[in-house]
Amino acid sequence: xxxxxxxxxxxxxxxxxxxxxxxxxxxxxxxxxxxxxxxxxxxxxxxxxxxxxxxxxxxxxxxxxxxxxxxxxxxxxxxxxxxxxxxxxxxxxxxxxxxxxxxxxxxxxxxxxxxxxxxxxxxxxxxxxxxxxxxxxxxxxxxxxxxxxxxxxxxxxxxxxxxxxxxxxxxxxxxxxxxxxxxxxxxxxxxxxxxxxxxxxxxxxxxxxxxxxxxxxxxxxxxxxxxxxxxxxxxxxxxxxxxxxxxxxxxxxxxxxxxxxxxxxxxxxxxxxxxxxxxxxxxxxxxxxxxxxxxxxxxxxxxxxxxxxxxxxxxxxxxxxxxxxxxxxxxxxxxxxxxxxxxxxxxxxxxxxxxxxxxxxxxxxxxxxxxxxxxxxxxxxxxxxxxxxxxxxxxxxxxxxxxxxxxxxxxxxxxxxxxxx
Numbered sequence: 326x327x328x329x330x331x332x333x334x335x336x337x338x339x340x341x342x343x344x345x346x347x348x349x350x351x352x353x354x355x356x357x358x359x360x361x362x363x364x365x366x367x368x369x370x371x372x373x374x375x376x377x378x379x380x381x382x383x384x385x386x387x388x389x390x391x392x393x394x395x396x397x398x399x400x401x402x403x404x405x406x407x408x409x410x411x412x413x414x415x416x417x418x419x420x421x422x423x424x425x426x427x428x429x430x431x432x433x434x435x436x437x438x439x440x441x442x443x444x445x446x447x448x449x450x451x452x453x454x455x456x457x458x459x460x461x462x463x464x465x466x467x468x469x470x471x472x473x474x475x476x477x478x479x480x481x482x483x484x485x486x487x488x489x490x491x492x493x494x495x496x497x498x499x500x501x502x503x504x505x506x507x508x509x510x511x512x513x514x515x516x517x518x519x520x521x522x523x524x525x526x527x528x529x530x531x532x533x534x535x536x537x538x539x540x541x542x543x544x545x546x547x548x549x550x551x552x553x554x555x556x557x558x559x560x561x562x563x564x565x566x567x568x569x570x571x572x573x574x575x576x577x578x579x580x581x582x583x584x585x586x587x588x589x590x591x592x593x594x595x596x597x598x599x600x601x602x603x604x605x606x607x608x609x610x611x612x613x614x615x616x617x618x619x620x621x622x623x624x625x626x627x628x629x630x631x632x633x634x635x636x637x638x639x640x641x642x643x644x645x646x647x648x649x650x651x652x653x654x655x656x657x658x659x660x661x662x663x664x665x666x667x668x669x670x671x672x673x674x675x676x677x678x679x680x681x682x683x684x685x686x687x688x689x690x691x692x693x694x695x696x697x698x699x700x701x702x703x704x705x706x707x708x709x710x711x712x713x714x715x716x717x718x719x720x721x722x723x724x725x726x727x728x729x730x731x732x733x734x735x736x737x738x739x740x741x742x743x744x745x746x
Contacts, residue, residue: 582611
């Protein structure tokens, strides 16, 4: 007989002390897709604001659930005040969704004169780069986080990262940006702009005479010219990009930042969570703990799946025996006359027995799910016994309003659900 057994419980992740600590300035929620990361970030934002913090939630997830749950028609690149928050403790909540292109445009406009900024913004290569070039979203997330932190308007920033392993790509943004800027191809394209005039064109002709034909075939002549123009216009800005990215990276490593890895009690999600935990450790990022969402429980855990199934089968067997007895003539009609052999018992099954058997089977399925989740949690805890865990009991439906977010926040604070919906 299998039972729900567990290893020594993981340390408890206490989210309220984390949110209440005024030294905590940034909370980053990361994890794979579909595990409730956006909802967790929003719930933490609501709870922190109603406990007295001035909070802004930055979501990079393309889903619009955050806006809907907060009663905001739409989120954009500007923090919007969330109505309906209990501000009696002095807190308030703002929310925003990263607009990658708009963030890039703002950087250009802030760090280039009007003429150069216009040349960059109208450049076709820049427009493609800012709209969806690989890695741009993660880099711009770092830029926006740095901007929010430098404004000092909020004392807590909660970041909802993109789904899947790309959620940690923003940790690599400074390194990738440096490699891009220091690459031979970019240096070659930058050289004419640095030399200038006819000498620059002569250098370009000599330096690229062996490559121009190939590059034109790969990129197209117009795209190559667009890239050269873009690099020339951006030349003075590249150093600033790298400096700000490095500063934000250091900010993520500093005291006052806390990473929360969000997962569901499923094998693939916890495998990804283990990856996040190990990667954060390798990067010296401050991990606060694991949020385990949608954990199932039961108010009748003492009734095992095996016993429930056995009871359901006993009820079924009883009905079968009754039917067989009826066919064998062991039962008599209500008037007491003997039943002829071969007669059938046409009585309907007892509805109460049918209902009881069905409920027992549902309970057995729930207990099997609970046992499977426990085994999955145990495997994670065995690998990372030092990681604090907060378990959030599953809700019967989706979260679509502030009240639902408050419920999630309360369950996060409790951290050890004894039962679930």
